[in-house]
Amino acid sequence: MIRGVLLDLAGVLYLGNAVLPGAVEAIRRLRDSGLPVRFVTNTTRTAKAGVVERLHGMGFTISASELFTPAEAARTWLLARDATPHLLVHPNLVGDFAGLEGGSRSAVVVGDAGHAFTYETLNTAFRALMDGAAFLALAKNRYFMDSDDALSLDAGAFVEALEYASGQPAIVLGKPAPDFYAAAVVALGCDAADVVMVGDDVEADVSGALKTGIGKALLVRTGKYRPGAEADADPSPTAIVDDIGAAADWILAERGQVDSKPR
Structure with a gap:
């Protein structure tokens, strides 16, 4: 049933x-x-509050407590382990990790960073992993349907690249x-x-x-x-x-x- x-x-x-x-x-x-x-x-290009607001604007009746996002799961993981995030995420998502500075350890957090995926940002994340940071992937999706009705590369390819380079498998939270x-x-x-x-x-x-x-x-x-x-x-x-x-x-x-x- x-x-x-x-x-x-x-x-x-x-x-x-x-x-x-x-x-x-x-x-x-x-x-x-x-x-x-x-x-x-x-979805990791929009903060949870933004997702709820967007759904309301589309006519859906939904409360924040009914929505589960990878960023929320990552925040719970970081708090439980007193970890400070090294973020490689979309700028719209940064606010979901506010107040987590000053932890006793570091964790690289990778989401769909969009245009923020550059050699410099990926290499900085790689160096943090090589220095002992934990590795969190908000998701490992291959691709998604973008706003222009065509498929776009998702975070999975970048997570895989960092896994390959660092030798450290990511903890997937979504x-x-x-x-x-x-x-x-x-x-x-x-x-x-x-x-x-x-x-x-x-x-x-x-x-x-x-x-x-x-x-x-x-x-x-x-x-x-x-x-x-x-x-x-x-x-x-x-x-x-x-x-x-x-x-x-x-x-x-x-x-x-x-x-x-x-x-």
Whole structure:
């Protein structure tokens, strides 16, 4: 029985600044059915408060406590270990790490820094790693659907480069990290086996979720999805659906519920 829903954001609910058709209504239908919904994103170009504000502007009803971000997970990691971040992140994300100076150790934190990825910034991070800093990756996604409706290189390539050069594997804090999914599942208040994840990234959203014990994972054919992307997925998607509206249909049908309100 499905008792909770996790939703990715970019590529599932919106593309760039455009809400995907039926997305607002799909969330309403899921909530009206009695299902708790939480939102999990690997977006690291915007602070959490900015993501919530953006969603509100698009017409979504969501509270900050319902949204889980890699920067938030990284901040928790740093605080627990009295570590000061050496940031290689997008300028918009720096505020999420305020007040963490003066720790007893250092940790390189890499997100999608965009144009801040230069030889100088990467080399400075590399030197910090060689001097003994811990290595945190907010995510290791290969690419994302950019605001110009074309794929853009994501942070994963730069994380891999630093791993190769330093010989130190990164601790990944966003999807598909088990602890990241576990925190969202706890917030749903049900067992992981009773949760369904919906995303457009077959690696992080689908296979990654299933590997952590989440019961079902749906792959939508929107966002970064490419035909055949699921061919090498391990584990494979529970189902592949056209979009978030079709995902809501699938979830409600799986629960044996019929949405009585007009769509």
